[in-house]
Amino acid sequence: MAATTDVATPTQYVSKIGRIPIRFLNPQQPEGRWPAKGFAGEVIPFSATIFREGHDQIGGALLLTDPAGSTTRYPLHPGAPGTDSWHTDAQVTSAGAWSYVIEAFTDDWATWLHNAEIKMRAGIDVEVMAAMGLELLARLASSTRKASVRSVVATATASLSDTSLSPADRIAAVENTALAEAIAASPLVSLVTQSERIPLRVERPRAGLGSWYEFFPRSEGAKQRKDGSWVSGTFRTAAKRLPAVADMGFDVVYLPPIHPIGRSFRKGPNNTLVAGPHDPGSPWAIGSADGGHDAVHPELGTVKDFGYFLAQAKKSGIEVAIDLALQCSPDHPWVTEHPEWFTTLPDGSIAYAENPPKKYQDIYPINFDNDYEGLRQEILRIVKYWIGVGVTIFRVDNPHTKPLDFWEWLLHEVAVDRPDVVFFAEAFTRPAMMQSLAAVGFQQSYTYFTWRNTKVELEEYLHEVSKVTSATFRPNFFVNTPDILTEYLQFGGRPAYKVRAAIAATASPSWGVYSGYELFENVARPGAEENIDNEKFEFKPRDYAAAEATGDSLAPYLRRLNEIRAQHPALRQLRNLDVHWSDDDSMLVYSKYLPARFTGTDTADGIIVIANVDPHSVRETTVHLDTTRFGIPLGEEFTVTDLVTQSTYTWGGDNYVRLDAFTEPVHILSVEYSKGS
């Protein structure tokens, strides 16, 4: 705490609390070891707890410094009475190293005005109070050369010193807008105290914003021969799927590992431990005689073909994410070239990998502690190689099974030259590890969203990711993955697919689906929480167009969700989500709001989402809205339009809502309000 009013005591002790205490600054990472995070275009709520002894009025400001070193001052507004919290929202507009300082001060004018209003109106200490006010007005006059301000001050001075007026009229004369504006421009403050400077790392928008679509390139264009063998899809056949993916509004395509797949211990259909001659194996079983992590599976094509895929994706407005899965099939070149990178058991064997309770019998885990430096350099080389090929996003498989200090180092090394590269953590594990991966640099993370299905669970989780952990952890709400087909989707029927997609697409700025979701694929392998006949172990060509033609596809709904996201900037933010109340235990209600000053237009953007999370029933309820959360004074009426059905309603604070799971289980309502209407 660098307090301008700090006074060294004879023992040279310097106060840490500062003359005006400023505590609990937000955003910042716990422990302050790494910068708080934001992405370009993000609106960040800044806050601090500011208070002082006695009863004098205080005020505060955010001093936000951009990467070019230019500082903008934003006044802080007091929060709920008694909390001593002060707030403002500000938008970080470009990627780079930002920082901020919170300033606090005694507001001399507000203190005087508060006291003078009480005392002068009651006829107590009238002349003393007036003299104090006149002194402040003189201070204001001497702080400006503006004639207009001087004239406003002169008028106020004349009235305040006019003893022929009643005390009430004298005080009323200083309560005018012109004087308030003059004081706002040249604040009458003292005991100015500044907090420490908090660093804020702002990354490119994709670090926190995107609509993801996962598909296996080998399935796109794959054909089975009469003898049961397969002709694999290739990067070139897979590229044909890209326009349809873009047409659904997705802007990131994530490909499971594209590298050669090992033969030893190859898995067969449905995670069986013996593969038939035509089984392609799990793409995560990386490495064969054809190469390792810096090679592509020959059946998919060449690196040049992958380049073609990247170029086609770019043409469709899609960025490609590849998988960084640091593990090896027993056939990976590293196993013979660098046996020291694995843990050899006393019997000479290498134990297979696990992510308990899952067993990965077809891969070896890497042991970083055997040759930390060697592995670090090799992995950095691989990552840089793919960046050189044109990859800008890595989905990182099971990062929680590798040392955190390794990730901290790797992500730092990459960011030195390429701060645009995004790393997406696939860690479904304990919160401490998930949060720490984000803290050390992962730009975004898979989440527990998949398993938060009830209203209460979702309320808590949406609040957590938008408000509690947002300085560190950027969520990507995937609705399903090849590993995750939740019971909710298995047994919730088609409504469940709509509900989950609508919540994911509106609650989080990053969301994703794994292909097949639009076809409502919902049959699980018995005893497992993943699809039967899983694409991880088989080719799975799908006829998306036929399903759409017969109305058996969710693609039109997904397309609409992505359109709504594109049209509503409030949905492209993380921290602006507020949960509201409904009387029904399955009707989830939340809003997202972006004031006009941040939308880039002259209108604010407000969205209310109401989801019937019970996919088996029709629910009716009253929703109770704190309309101030989306810019509307309490008690005012406004218009809402359902962005899926286009129905329009006139609403207020309390509203009847009926949602039929079998038609439209979710309202996504845009809010229109004109003051005083």
Ligand SMILES: O=P(O)(O)O[C@H]1O[C@H](CO)[C@@H](O[C@H]2O[C@H](CO)[C@@H](O)[C@H](O)[C@H]2O)[C@H](O)[C@H]1O
């Ligand atoms: O461990 P997670 O559930 O987070 O899943 C991720 O990592 C797994 C290991 O890479 C991966 O599992 C798939 O590949 C394995 C190796 O080939 C294989 O043994 C598993 O049966 C298969 O599911 C999983 O897909 C990935 O998302």
